Ligand SMILES: Nc1ncnc2c1ncn2[C@@H]1O[C@H](COP(=O)(O)OP(=O)(O)O)[C@@H](O)[C@H]1O
């Protein structure tokens with residue numbers, strides 16, 4: 001597979017102080033849906049805008065579809081569609097006028113009607129943009145990206161702030177584009193979105209890739225695929241953490257600030273009885289116990305000690 | 312959007328799923344940008360008010376204020392006292408009596424009225440044949456009033472004029488204040504509308520990240536800026552026709568030059584101020600920054616460029632600088648074409664001034680422009 005997007009040792013320093021991106025390497029294949037997952041301020045927007053040719057990098061190389069921004073900017077613009085993290089389109093144009101306007105910039109755009117139909121905006125085609133709901137606005141933003149018939153689609157947090165139904169609608173649109181052979185790069189801080197939508201992803205923190213791979217690979221690398229969460233009465237210290245770690249089947253231990261302990265385990269049916277025994281032996285009481293499948297969130301917590309969304 | 316596009320030609324896409332594609336020509340981006348701009352303006356009621364209604368109201372107000380003032384009757388006060396009645400009688404029997412409206416008032420009331428502009432002059436009779444005038448040399452009507460009252464009193468007292476003179480009253484269309492005013496208002500309106508229109512639109516689009524979104528497409532940046540300037544020219548046509556038409560219907564103005572020449576002069580003005588508007592909003596992230604800068608740029612022209620009164624009143628050393636201002640060039644060229652029917656060729660110097668301002672600021676704006 002030829003590479004659709006490639007960047008090497010990408011760095012961006014704002015105003016000589018803020019190191020937003022520190023040596024990023026990405027290789028995204030044609031036809032892939034690739035996700036950049038990371039908390040707010042991780043450097044996702046900076047990265048994607050450099051790749052989109054909207055922001056000059058401080059150093060590093062970018063190649064899109066085998067071309068560079070320095071020599072083939074116009075050609076590249078014809079073959080990509082973007083949706084910025086935040087664009088407020090003109091409020092007093094209708095949906096159709098907006099799509100027509102964006103279509104007019106491309107040499108060979110798609111028919112506005114087809115795009116309206118695909119994005120389920122036909123009913124709203126004569127409504128002013130200012131009167132649309134959040135989900136409809138976001139679909140319109142993606143419509144303006146798709147109308148140029150791009151080969152590569154860049155979406156910066158396409159579903160942030162949307163309700164679950166609107167979010168699923170957008171996922172379907174992205175999958176449809178991918179099915180036609182398109183390449184997608186999207187950023188998100190929703191682990192569920194990354195898990196469900198992306199073929200591969202890079203987890204980004206403080207401007208660096210801290211892990212990359214398919215969602216399944218990343219979760220598998222945690223060791224355990226299950227998480228046992230519990231809280232017990234009595235003092236918790238490093239000694240007790242050590243004790244949890246030596247329970248059967250435990251791969252790693254993570255203590256939350258609120259006293260909750262997370263055990264990443266391979267076989268919960270072995271770990272849980274041993275855990276209960278230990279708590280009885282310690283003369284403390286179990287306040288909470290639950291088990292669940294491990295997620296990308298756990299991967300992030302494991303790697304950084306923080307949660308993806310701290311709100 | 313009312314833009315005629317070449318009929319869509321369907322093309323096969325190379326992709327795995329066949330998508331129907333259009334084929335766009337070179338100017339499709341420009342025409343759509345222009346149409347979108349006009350559509351947005353049309354749907355913006357405030358814009359319609361400031362661009363079209365406000366200048367008409369201003370012209371109407373000023374026109375009425377200056378038309379209804381009985382031509383040259385000067386209000387004067389005579390300080391009450393033993394000689395007040397006889398002074399009043401002298402004025403009323405003088406040949407100039409029709410031009411003077413004299414009233415007897417207490418000294419304090421007279422002086423207060425003078426300060427407030429109710430009287431142009433205060434006459435204080437010292438005796439039946441000695442008078443003392445209170446007037447303000449900085450107020451033209453006060454100066455005039457003193458001359459008229461003095462003439463009236465002197466001739467009432469028996470002065471014989473050595474020369475015989477006759478006067479013709481000139482209040483024919485073409486030489487009245489409203490005739491001077493309307494072209495100035497058109498010029499000022501073209502400037503204000505172009506500067507505000509472009510400045511606010513740009514800063515707004517920059518804040519909305521719409522400019523950034525646009526440069527993420529193959530849109531030509533020069534198309535975007537020219538479409539913005541072109542929208543101002545289209546609006547200028549409407550403004551000129553409205554204001555001038557208003558002058559013709561309400562004040563019976565006579566338009567001596569051809570409308571085509573007048574619109575062409577307006578086009579140069581709209582281009583000059585579009586360029587300056589683009590430049591002044593080329594980097595601003597906030598509306599306050601842009602409007603501060605634009606006010607700073609427009610302020611000298613509001614004062615010096617002869618909108619409400621002729622710049623001939625400023626010292627002659629300033630005239631070369633005043634004439635280099637784009638609004639002066641626009642106002643002068645408009646007055647010449649509208650009032651005197653001057654040819655475009657005779658206005659080439661002024662058109663050049665406007666063109667230079669427009670082109671230079673447009674080129675500079677393209678270089679320093681911030682799209683993000
Ligand atoms: N224009 C800018 N000037 C200075 N610092 C910036 C600018 N844009 C982003 N940053 C900083 O760079 C870091 C990365 O930001 P961003 O790329 O927006 O992250 P994300 O999209 O992952 O939330 C943050 O610390 C942010 O404050």
Ligand SMILES: [Mg+2]
Nearest residue numbers: 044045085157
């Ligand atoms: Mg971001």
